[in-house]
Amino acid sequence: MRFSYYPGCTLKTTATELERSALKAAKALGIELVEQKEWQCCGAVFPLVRDEIAAFLSSIRSLAAARDAGEKLVTICAACHHVIKRTNHLIKTDTEVREKVNGYLQLETSYLGEGSVIHYLEMLRDELGFDELAQKIKQPLTGRKIAAYYGCLLLRPAAIMAFDNAENPRIIEDFLFALGATAVYYPYRTECCGVYLSLNNTQIATDMVEKIVSSAFSYGAEALVDACPLCHYNLLELQKKTPQGKPLLPVYYFTELLEEALGLKEQTAVRKDRK
Amino acid sequence: MKVSTEQLRSYILKDIAVISGENVVECYQCGKCTAACPVSKAMDILPHQVVRFLQLGMLDEVMESNTIWICASCFTCAGRCPRDVDVANIMEALRVILLRKRGVSRLKTEDVRLVFSEGMPEQGVVSAFRKFAR
Amino acid sequence: MRRIGVFVCWCGTNIAGTVDIEAVVEAAKKMPGVVYTGEYKYMCSEIGQSMIRDTIKKEQLDRLVIASCSPRMHEATFRRTAAAAGLNPYLVEIANIREHCSWVHKEKEKATTKAIALIRAAVAKAAYNRELVAGEIPVEQRALVIGAGIAGIQAALDIADAGFEVDLVERTPSIGGRMAQLDKTFPTLDCSACILTPKMVDVASHPHINLYTYSEVEKVEGYVGNFDVTIRKKARSIDMSRCTGCGVCLEKCPIKVDSEFNEGLIKRKAIYIPFPQAVPNVPVIDRTSCRWFKKGKCAVCKKVCPADAVDYEQADELLEKKYGGIVLTTGFDTLKLDEFGEFGYGKHPDIITSLEFERLINASGPTGGKLVRLSNQEIPQNIVFIHCVGSRDKARGKPYCSKICCMYTAKHAILLKEKYPHSQTYIFYIDVRTGGKEFEEFHRRAVEEYGAVYFRGIVGKVFPEGDKLLVQGVDSLSSRTIEIEADMVVLAAAMQARDDAAEVARMLGIGVDTHHFFVEAHPKLRPVETHSAGIYLAGACQGPKDIPETVAQAGAAAAKAIVLLSKKTLIADPCVSEVNEEICTGCLACIQVCPYKAITEKTLDQKVHGRVVQRLLAQVNEALCQGCGSCTAACRPGAINLKSFSNDQILAEVDAVCL
Incomplete structure (x- = not known):
């Protein structure tokens, strides 16, 4: 199984742990992720303005390169995935943008949206299969109560992201089940963590994080798992700014748990002091 | 409060419609966007009011609000709107118009040095600049 | 030579506002076969009609062209006018210069030219019109009501009270529908069961109503007055003539599944009566969950039944019955x-x-x-x-x-x-x-x-x-x-709408809207009829509505069905297909395309050079033919013609417009 792989800037800097664990786990699962040679920053937010095409170019270059390689494009960072997936949808549906972008890029073969981009979790679910994944687990996370945190970027807008049911997703819970862990359902798992506000509206973002973490905690979670470097930072850092002043729950990337369940690393720390 | 026909037909409303791709007339003011919004408490006018003011062509109320800057672009409103109006798109369109027209930058380079030291991911910093500054 | 009269209607300003009536009249005068041309503000009014009647006699007209509104509006009116003056009604031709012309155009000059062209076409066609005589078809004096909620119950009672036989078919084991589930009803707060159960009992005891519960309509063929319907009586696994409704079996049954009647809030047994006031008050075995039917073990209900009414061998029964009309009351989800x-x-x-x-x-x-x-x-x-x-x-x-x-x-x-x-x-x-x-x-x-x-x-x-x-x-x-x-x-x-509403509609040959609610023939003027004659609608299967509206609509649908059943025979539209046996080659392509199964094959003995040979031919059952014209398009030698829309007539119209 072989895919083109788009890392994005954050995975090369502040979220190296996410990339390291993801690549190590993929290798152990017999999945080849080939990093694209000339990827560029995706632009971080999907632009709604159609009259500036510059922000779409990086996504299209990567999508076209994957197409030329005859491979699906795999992402790990939720924000990159959001931007590339929506850009791909836009170029498929908006003739004007499609013409402008191709007119500018002058690719050997025009890019019309025929490629496909999938998130690492989708790769596990749809390409490998969670049943197959469960077969390969060496150190099942039996008895571990873990709460999935989805965030916004993978789920919404649901029709375009087509990732899962936006109000009632299950992909991360199914993933946890394959790893042998117990998934903890709590009502805030799809609520926004407010990371875009943590730069200039820290208090709002802190309140949002507190709600998410304390809800997961009250439903019996020992740890949170996420798939987004931004949420990850926010959930970790802003927990420190809550009235308790220290984190209530540890937060992991889903790939860290995968790595552990595949027997590639020591057990991750969880809150044991609770019940 | 006086409503004029000119105000209802303002060209900026058309810009907003083109940039956002949303038609505010489709909204019937059920308030689902506000009810769903995780940050509505910090807003001076609520998301459904933003749409209402646009329906009435009252641009000043919208443009001078803090609401459009508080919006976290989480798309929860859009996902639950029974009328398929993406309020997050509208907020983005309003920000873009303000940033372009008035050259307002809501984020300064100095602010960033601090957060970088706390480990804010690059993605967050880039998107903050994309969202809040020209 | 024909003696055609052309009558141009102003329709107030509806037509005259956009079409130059005077110019139209002048042009019509010169059309071939036209011996008289007249105009009036409202041709459909009594004055207009008497003008037509008088002129037919005075000018000895043998064909009429009325240039007015759509034939859907007033074709029947003008046919009656002609008949009153002794002219065969099918010799009247309508030129639609309102919906097809004045209403959709703004420029008077162009609209006038178009109106003249439309009249020229109608005149050309009218020249070929033949006298037709409407036949009669018998009406089966029995109604079928599908679905026994409050709508079906009300419709069945009303039709039966008028003295006609009614078969009421219900898919679930009991009649009562949604209303039986409700507590009180708005805005009077009277108890739903208290006002519904007496009606349920009335249905069960009515001499003219046959109740088929736990049954489904499987096939509907035929046409107004003569529907051929197949009903599947699902095996209840209980001999209804023996069961006394004592309920011992329900107590002893070991299998529990979600109660549909209670919206899954509690369990029922695999052998069950949906609710205490059910009609009939006879249990049914749900074979998908019964242990006997799944594993061949148990048989507790059979052992405990004091009346020996439990019958595991019972099979589905197929009934084939004939109905004059159908009322559809299948409700909502x-x-x-x-x-x-x-x-x-x-x-x-x-x-x-x-x-x-x-x-x-x-x-x-x-x-x-x-x-x-x-x-x-x-x-x-x-x-x-x-x-x-x-x-x-x-x-x-x-x-x-x-x-x-x-x-x-x-x-x-x-x-x-x-x-x-x-x-x-x-x-x-x-x-x-x-x-x-x-x-x-x-x-x-x-x-x-x-x-x-x-x-x-x-x-x-x-x-x-x-x-x-x-x-x-x-x-x-x-x-x-x-x-x-x-x-x-x-x-x-x-x-x-019900999940299977679209399938039901297809079976009955009626329409559904985009949300799968059944479509009425006209939203204002024909709210309980469908586009298929003899099939009527009531209740929430047609769109969301409350109980008073549902009951009112059920009464209205029943009244429509009673009007139909009260006639021994119906006038058949004579505009049906006919086969020219001289030309028919017996390829029978027409049978394939006929949606009403109105064409069959026949053999004709024919003498050729002194020998008798058998020729295969198509023949049309005029009672079944609905005049859709599919066969005329499929017929390669052009042997089938639709009366009043023959190939000659259509081509004459085309020539009149194009040449």
């Missing part, structure tokens, strides 16, 4: 809420639908009428009701208003307060719609006398927190977001 994850339905036991609330507050319901939180069996204090869950929602639900939710939610608020004076209801709404007799007064009572608090806005999400449900909503009147710690949340889920 409620929207499944899988797409509305934010309300948490199915994720928490205290988040329920309004129909589940009806069962919980109903004295004959699973809790004996005690409203409890399903999570802890305690009586709820704060109850939040949410309107429009999936209604008026073009994104994830249905774009239409479900019409009854505003009223039943007000009813729920009143019932709650009456039963539990310490409870508090909160209602989130988008608009409160109270169009109906005593409806607005009822809603105001809920607010003013029963203290229901209405929020103008909707709920964003329900967050289960501990043993409470945190409801986050908005009140747009005060521009505030609202948080309520509720004990119970009740969702007014949208009404929707």
Whole structure:
């Protein structure tokens, strides 16, 4: 199984742990992720303005390169995935943008949206299969109560992201089940963590994080798992700014748990002091 | 409060419609966007009011609000709107118009040095600049 | 030579405003065969009609062309006018210069040219019109009613009371439908069961009504007056003539499954009577869950039955019956809420639908009428009701208003307060719609006398927190977001058509709208008829409606059916296909395309050079033919013609317009 792989800037800097664990786990699962040679920053937010095409170019270059390689494009960072997936949808549906972008890029073969981009979790679910994944687990996370945190970027807008049911997703819970862990359902798992506000509206973002973490905690979670470097930072850092002043729950990337369940690393720390 | 026909037909409303791709007339003011919004408490006018003011062509109320800057672009409103109006798109369109027209930058380079030291991911910093500054 | 008269109608300014009548009259005078041309402001008026009658006699006209509105409007009128003057009605031709011309054009000059062309075509066609005589078809004096909810019950009773035989077919084991599930009814608060069960008993005991419960209509063929219907009587596994309804079998059956009647809130047995007042009060074995049918073991019910009524060998029975008319009353479902994850339905036991609330507050319901939180069996204090869950929602639900939710939610608020004076209801709404007799007064009572608090806005999400449900909503009147710690949340889920409505429509040859509600023939003037003659609609299968409207519509549908059945014969439209046996090659392509099974093959003995040879030919059953014309298009040698729309006539029209 072989895919083109788009890392994005954050995975090369502040979220190296996410990339390291993801690549190590993929290798152990017999999945080849080939990093694209000339990827560029995706632009971080999907632009709604159609009259500036510059922000779409990086996504299209990567999508076209994957197409030329005859491979699906795999992402790990939720924000990159959001931007590339929506850009791909836009170029498929908006003739004007499609013409402008191709007119500018002058690719050997025009890019019309025929490629496909999938998130690492989708790769596990749809390409490998969670049943197959469960077969390969060496150190099942039996008895571990873990709460999935989805965030916004993978789920919404649901029709375009087509990732899962936006109000009632299950992909991360199914993933946890394959790893042998117990998934903890709590009502805030799809609520926004407010990371875009943590730069200039820290208090709002802190309140949002507190709600998410304390809800997961009250439903019996020992740890949170996420798939987004931004949420990850926010959930970790802003927990420190809550009235308790220290984190209530540890937060992991889903790939860290995968790595552990595949027997590639020591057990991750969880809150044991609770019940 | 006086409503004029000119105000209802303002060209900026058309810009907003083109940039956002949303038609505010489709909204019937059920308030689902506000009810769903995780940050509505910090807003001076609520998301459904933003749409209402646009329906009435009252641009000043919208443009001078803090609401459009508080919006976290989480798309929860859009996902639950029974009328398929993406309020997050509208907020983005309003920000873009303000940033372009008035050259307002809501984020300064100095602010960033601090957060970088706390480990804010690059993605967050880039998107903050994309969202809040020209 | 023909003696054709052309009559041009102004239709007030409808036609005359856009078409130059004088120029049209002048042009018509010069058309071949035209011996008279007249005009009048309203040709359909009595003055206009008498002008036509007089002229037919005076000018000895043998063909008429009326240039006026669509033939759907007044073709029948002008045919009667001609007949009154002794002219065969099928010699009248309509040129539609209103819908096809004046209404859709603005420029007078061009519209006038077009009106002249349309009249020229009609004149050319009229020259070929032949005298036709309408035949008669017999009417089977029996009606079929499909679905035995309140609509079907009412329609069946009305038709039967008029003296006609009615077969009432119901898919589930008992009649009663949705209304049997309800507690009280708005706006009078009379008990649903108290007003429904007497009607159910009337149906069961009526000498003219045959009840087929646990049965489904499987095939419908034929046409108005003569429908051939196949009904599958599903095996009940009980001999109904022996069962005394003692109920011992129900007690002893070891298998439990969700009770459909109680919306899955409690269990029923595999052998069951859906509810105590069921008609017939005879159990049925649900073979999909019965242990005997799944594993060949058990047979407890058979052992305990004192009447020896349990019959595992019973098989489905197919009945083939003939009906003159059909009333369709198949009811509605409620929207499944899988797409509305934010309300948490199915994720928490205290988040329920309004129909589940009806069962919980109903004295004959699973809790004996005690409203409890399903999570802890305690009586709820704060109850939040949410309107429009999936209604008026073009994104994830249905774009239409479900019409009854505003009223039943007000009813729920009143019932709650009456039963539990310490409870508090909160209602989130988008608009409160109270169009109906005593409806607005009822809603105001809920607010003013029963203290229901209405929020103008909707709920964003329900967050289960501990043993409470945190409801986050908005009140747009005060521009505030609202948080309520509720004990119970009740969702007014949208009404929707039955899952298999489109299949049923196809079987009956009627239409459905985009939401699969059955389509009436005309939204204002023919609200209970369908486009298929002899098939009528009543109740929520046609669109969301409440009980009074449903009953009124059922009575109206019954009246239409009675009008049909009260005739021994129907006048058949003579505009049907005919085969020219001289030209027919016997290829029988026409049989393949005929949607009404009106064409069959026949053999004709024919002498050729002194020998008798058999020729294969097509023949048309004029009673079955609906005049659609498919066969005439399929016929390669051009041997089939539709009377009044023959190839000669159509080509004459085309030539008149084009040459």
